[in-house]
Amino acid sequence: MNRSHLTVPPAGTPVPEPHPDAPLGEPLGPHYSRCFGCGPGHPTGLHLEAVSEDGLGVSAKFTVGDLHQGAPGLAHGGVLATAMDEALGMVVWLLRKPYVTGRLETDYLLPVPVGTTLFIRTRCTGVVGRKAYLEAEARMDALDGPVAVRAAALFVEVPVAHFERHGDGVGGMDGTDGTDGTGGGAHGGADTGRRVNP
Numbered sequence: 001m002n003r004s005h006l007t008v009p010p011a012g013t014p015v016p017e018p019h020p021d022a023p024l025g026e027p028l029g030p031h032y033s034r035c036f037g038c039g040p041g042h043p044t045g046l047h048l049e050a051v052s053e054d055g056l057g058v059s060a061k062f063t064v065g066d067l068h069q070g071a072p073g074l075a076h077g078g079v080l081a082t083a084m085d086e087a088l089g090m091v092v093w094l095l096r097k098p099y100v101t102g103r104l105e106t107d108y109l110l111p112v113p114v115g116t117t118l119f120i121r122t123r124c125t126g127v128v129g130r131k132a133y134l135e136a137e138a139r140m141d142a143l144d145g146p147v148a149v150r151a152a153a154l155f156v157e158v159p160v161a162h163f164e165r166h167g168d169g170v171g172g173m174d175g176t177d178g179t180d181g182t183g184g185g186a187h188g189g190a191d192t193g194r195r196v197n198p
């Protein structure tokens with residue numbers, strides 16, 4: 001895979017210890033019900049389902065549907081990148097700190113037909129200061145199926161205030177749907193017009 005130096009930890013970077021509160025071998029559930037990647041309440045989302053592995057890795061599944069096409073019958077590359085981003089984000093969730101994707105690199109190795117279930121595995125390869133380095137691989141229709149997509153990412157730790165300043169906060173980041181009339185959680189609600197640069 002052609003990873004750039006920006007998504008590979010510097011030589012000698014230790015892999016972090018799993019967070020003591022990270023779930024092991026359990027379904028992770030959605031971080032937000034209306035998330036496009038994992039939210040069960042999103043009508044056209046990817047509905048990614050994930051299980052934590054050892055606190056630094058995640059196994060996720062995503063089935064490509066009709067709504068995810070680019071060319072007829074084939075998954076859109078941007079949708080596949082979103083699935084990888086989401087599964088990578090679930091790994092930093094295990095680190096129990098707020099992170100956002102800073103850089104995402106994606107290699108497409110095989111076309112992915114509608115109806116394919118992608119088995120995605122993601123892993124943290126190092127943390128340096130605010131920067132977490134991650135990698136991901138998606139295989140077709142089985143854990144040992146052919147590799148269709150590889151990805152690597154740099155996630156950057158942010159303060160919780162990031163989500164308050166630029167979005168609607170983190171109130172819905174607990175799997176609730178944010179449809180209680182209060183405007184919802186981090187990605188929910190109407191445009192507040194508050195999106196400004198730092």
Ligand SMILES: CCCCC/C=C\C/C=C\C/C=C\C/C=C\CCCC(=O)SCCNC(=O)CCNC(=O)[C@H](O)C(C)(C)COP(=O)(O)OP(=O)(O)OC[C@H]1O[C@@H](n2cnc3c(N)ncnc32)[C@H](O)[C@@H]1OP(=O)(O)O
Nearest residue numbers: 006031085086089090093096097098100101102103156170
């Ligand atoms: C228990 C937890 C409780 C709290 C939970 C709250 C929230 C959790 C949130 C989600 C978790 C849930 C599950 C996962 C969900 C979804 C997965 C998808 C995630 C996304 O989809 S999220 C949306 C897309 N994402 C953005 O919306 C980011 C927009 N962006 C920015 O907000 C800024 O751009 C930011 C913050 C990235 C940096 O800004 P900044 O000013 O804070 O920091 P700065 O620029 O200094 O960068 C610091 C160091 O990162 C290096 N760096 C930065 N960017 C780089 C790049 N592109 N390439 C290479 N290196 C880069 C610099 O070079 C420097 O490195 P160095 O320290 O070595 O100099």
